[in-house]
């Protein structure tokens with residue numbers, strides 16, 4: 001404690017610190033007493049305690065953010081292993097790597113369990129806290145609708161339904177080690193790795209990519225405002241092709257509809273929402289674009 005620090009202020013800080021420690025222990029799923037956690041980082045926490053009046057330059061929020069970050073680091077130092085709490089599985093599903101190819105061979109994963117993110121598609125980039133176009137193609141396990149949780153997470157007890165055969169990224173997940181790199185870009189599994197030998201289907205997928213790439217889709221949307229809507233026909237043609245390819249492979253090739261987000265990525269019509277647009281159908285069956293009021 002700082003020698004000028006008022007004892008009552010210090011006592012208040014210690015009480016609040018114990019509450020914060022209790023909360024951190026709960027979130028990190030570590031079963032020790034708050035005092036044990038505090039003692040493990042005592043010197044640092046004393047440094048972070050509020051300074052006497054007139055000497056403090058930090059806001060209360062900044063102080064408690066620093067304290068919490070230090071407590072979280074201390075908690076992970078006391079628990080440097082996975083306790084299978086499912087928290088990382090609730091934040092999102094894994095991206096598949098080339099090493100995960102065997103999971104399809106031995107039936108752990110099927111085409112209906114995954115979807116493709118295509119180059120240029122808007123994805124959330126945690127490092128910059130916002131959406132940006134993906135530079136690469138990659139495959140992910142599907143997530144539970146309206147949540148980010150992996151579809152293999154058992155909701156009632158947070159266990160993994162395929163734990164013994166979980167993908168590589170899940171095995172590498174170490175919440176106690178935030179600097180760890182989960183994936184190198186040359187490890188990413190792609191549709192080509194899995195589907196190149198499927199003949200006609202692979203040819204259709206490539207044709208779809210030629211006509212409906214996310215780069216072209218984004219360019220057409222940008223052109224809409226530049227041309228004051230004059231080029232909307234080209235965007236509607238692209239949306240129609242994306243729709244008809246999916247319809248064709250189901251009706252003519254007998255492909256299961258649940259495989260389509262893997263073969264062709266998610267429908268372009270769903271992606272319109274990223275740009276504040278949506279597709280609507282007229283009574284005669286034709287389509288038009290309108291602003292998405294939910295944006």
Ligand code: SF4
Pocket residue numbers: 081082083084085086087088089173174175176
């Ligand atoms: S790695 Fe994931 S499942 Fe394991 S303890 Fe950390 S958050 Fe929980």
Ligand code: SF4
Pocket residue numbers: 088089092093094150151152153154159160161162163166167170
């Ligand atoms: S596959 Fe299992 S371990 Fe991996 S994110 Fe999904 S639920 Fe979690």
